Amino acid sequence: MITRDVVEQFFGMVGGGADPDAIAMLFSDDIDWDVPGSPSIPWTGRRSSRADVADYLRTLGANIVPEENVDEIETILYDGDHAVMLGRFGRVARTTGRRYEMAVAMHFQVSGDKIIKFRLYEDSFQVANAYAE
Numbered sequence: 001m002i003t004r005d006v007v008e009q010f011f012g013m014v015g016g017g018a019d020p021d022a023i024a025m026l027f028s029d030d031i032d033w034d035v036p037g038s039p040s041i042p043w044t045g046r047r048s049s050r051a052d053v054a055d056y057l058r059t060l061g062a063n064i065v066p067e068e069n070v071d072e073i074e075t076i077l078y079d080g081d082h083a084v085m086l087g088r089f090g091r092v093a094r095t096t097g098r099r100y101e102m103a104v105a106m107h108f109q110v111s112g113d114k115i116i117k118f119r120l121y122e123d124s125f126q127v128a129n130a131y132a133e
């Protein structure tokens with residue numbers, strides 16, 4: 001399977017509301033995952049296993065209002081086993097009802113048919129402010 005196929009499958013599953021455990025199956029058993037950001041945001045930080053990926057997706061889902069999501073993929077760039085998505089996310093914080101919108105980038109590295117490295121770059125300052133009580 002080529003990088004493009006795996007990444008498109010990821011976005012199709014996420015966009016289609018697939019179960020977190022099913023999405024996590026796209027990742028290797030050992031994953032190099034990082035979502036840099038404020039420690040006050042429960043889904044930021046490093047993760048290293050497929051189970052951690054599913055936990056990330058559940059945690060994120062519990063903290064946003066999914067039916068209010070606005071996701072826009074502007075482009076996906078592919079280079080061998082790497083892919084970079086550039087786009088915009090709009091979310092509503094479940095606890096405060098505040099909307100936040102931001103430019104985002106995702107970096108994937110794929111080996112065979114599994115994602116082995118993932119980075120999400122988002123405006124964690126804006127996200128943290130949306131959740132601040």
